[in-house]
Amino acid sequence: MSDNLHQLTVKKAIEFASKQGAEPILKAITERVKILNLQINAFLRFDPEKSFPLSPVSRPLPLSGVPISIKDNICIQGVETTCASKILVGHVPPYDATVIEKLKHAGAVIFGQCNMDEFAFGSSTESSAFGIVRNPWDLERVPGGSSGGSAAAVAADMTVAALGSDTGGSIRQPAAFCGVVGLKPTYGRVSRYGLIAFGSSFDQIGPITKTVEDSAILLNVLAGHDHRDSTSANAPVPDYTKALNRGVRGLRIGLPSEYFVSGLDSEVEQSVREAARIFKNLGAEIVEGISLPHTPYAVAVYYIVAVAEASSNLGRFDGVEYGLRVPAKDLREMYFETRDQGFGEEAKRRILLGTFVLSAGYYDAYYLKGQKVRTLIRQDFEKAFQKVDLILGPTAPTPPFKIGEKIDDPLAMYLSDIYTIPANLAGVPAMSLPCGFTKSGLPIGLQLTAKPFDEETIFQAGHAFEQELKLFNRKPKL
């Protein structure tokens, strides 16, 4: 057992820590991070000294002694938090994000901060100002993004579980690329307080874990109303772990025809269709050809509305209060220089795009129209969920792609979120979980999408599927 402590799931780590304390687990993963991070670069910061000493695991808290790693856009009091951007180097938040507070109260150990695309702008973690992250399954490939560091760390057993954030697929797509489980909860399910905003009406924090069960255990802790976040929902939080063993018998699972179109990699399609057969064998009813007719507009709408919000959200990084300030002859120059030197290329691209779509004379044509289409996409899901309980599809159109393959082609990069973006536009919960591997051994993820606040059904189906294939036993060779 002690030889592979780094492989513990959240569930097992809780059991282990309750008997033998958390230190052996921390030692194991710390050793692993020290070696592997040089290659994978999943962690921007991890300070083993700070993780120890632990308060003894005396009280049985829900996550006592479980190390959880945090995407670098979630504020931790007293610890540098940068969004993987030069503009926030040296920025130390004076407060804990609500999710950090909750994890701490639940007894978890905050274990390091994970690399990401700068300000979560990207699908490959290549836009980090602090170096790319490599996919543990193939070091020449990207881990996906923007929560690439979180997903790679979990996949490489460098941590037990991690938090990511998902604005257009930033939890699910890297989870799919790294062969782990990533959940984007319903918008409003988890407090955004302390999450450095990208697209405020899209952003959700969620767990990246080795199993569906771990995801449910973490959501139990993370979910709930927060009076500090007006967009958090005041809806009751069920015990999500109770949904795990309900089985899929009688569940209606729909396959949208718009998801199985050209651009979808054949191996991915095959794997997802195979997953549908497995669900059917498990007793679910597969509904072929349901329709989400506005899917083709999702990426375009997203790159209008989300970047509009982003351009405004990133205005505060102006060299006045925190982070980078480049001295200049006057205020105007200081703004220009600070933002020019502080932001990377993709951040600049999105700020410009967002500024443009909100500009006088363009607002109606872009932002307003975008919002209208967003409503249509939300209605697509409402209609679909009258017929089915879950929507099944691929998480990403391709397996992990090569480092450098899309970084100079923003449009191609944006299209890798084509299946994940609609859930953010509609605010519905969605999970990516492993459903197979390509012939060359790259992970493939499927996506389960449910009605708002119906994460339970996702856990129910996801767990049943996972127990059938037990893909979590397959580990990258590192």
Add this chain to the structure above:
Amino acid sequence: MNYDYEPVIGLEVHVQLATKSKLFCACSTEFGAEPNKNTCPVCLGWPGSLPVLNEQALKFAIKVGLALSCEVSQRLKFDRKNYFYPDLPKAYQISQYDMPVNKGGFLLIDVKTSEGGIQERRIGITRAHLEEDAGKLLHEGIKDGSLVDYNRGGMPLLEIVSEPDLRSPEEAYAYLVSLKAILQYLEVSDCNMEEGSLRCDANVSVRKKGETQFGTKAEIKNMNSFKAVQKATQYEIERQINVLENHERVIQETRLWNETKGQTFSMRSKEEAHDYRYFPEPDLVPFTISRETVEAIRQTLPELPVAREKRFMKDYGLSQYDAFVLVQEKNLGDYYEDCLKEKGNPKLVSNWIQSELLALLNEHKVSIENSPVKPRDLAGLVRLIENNTVSGKIAKDVLPAMFETGQSAEAIVKAKGLEQVTDTKEIEAIAERVIQANPKVADDFRAGKKQALGFLVGQLMKESKGKANPQLANQILEQKLK
């Protein structure tokens, strides 16, 4: 001023709402704290922080809207107004763009006419919306840079925008006076211009009389008092008329009032104006304002100045002018009514407040609520006048003594022996002495020179050290001279 032209003025008033905490966080709104003491991650715009609406501010805003007969919006929505400035920590201000909480109301203003009367005018209110204040930059005494104090950042403001219905600087002044009165009656703001809890910008244009189109407007900023608004708009009107008379065009621009120079100066033109890139604030989900909430707030509305003015006229027989003066400041109106509760004669009390007490208060720079002469005591003084214990003339000396000592009128009159002499025998004796001392004047009167009596009454009053009852003195002298 060139009377061929008609000025058109609209005012934008920013009122700081008197909530305990800021608009979107729990920080205190106290004035004058040490710089950046009343701040938190939210009002400092720290990454990751989120706003939460202060419900009291919303209630205050609705209260003002109802008092201004506005339509209260069914949905509450906020927008972001984006621009860069160091006093704006998030680089956007949370404001309301296309769905203000209040719109389409009006304000009745009393304008003094040249004949000394009062004329009522109805000024449209376009909107009154909630927004957060910015911080304050400090430049003075700082070499090589500026400092910023975010204590004011995130304070709740209500921006009240008038229609371009005002037609003179005097009307602009009267609008501000009436608006301030309402806000004070509602107890939603301190309306203290010095502390910045009430600020005003003016949109000014001129046009030829009879024109239906508006002229090009200039927005005037940096006016620090109601009088400054009057002076600045006056200056701007004349400046624009001169521009037009010289066959030039008025430029749409923002101009700053320079109080010392008494002039406005161009700050930026329309071309340089910001594109604020307004869009709905995603961190604050729009919500429905229930009609029950609005009605409940309506129930809390106090009597407002205009209604009070009318009531004062009707119930107390005051002239419109007197009623107008008394109601403009809520505390003054309250003081007046407190005097009446102490059984003071309404008209006399009004006169005594307006002619004597206000002068004393002004002279000593004391506000009405801190007046050393309490309503009970002023009513007491008026009663002494009414029941002829003292003459009006004596009372004018008694009041300052009351003001200085805080004693009642009775106490001062008694201590100084100032009771009016109403004893006819005593007055008759003085009358005899006066007639004897002025035989010629007495003869003049007997000969039919009626004015001569006035002199003799004057002498009698002087002899009695002002204490004789003037009517009695008159009567007795007349009898004795028959």
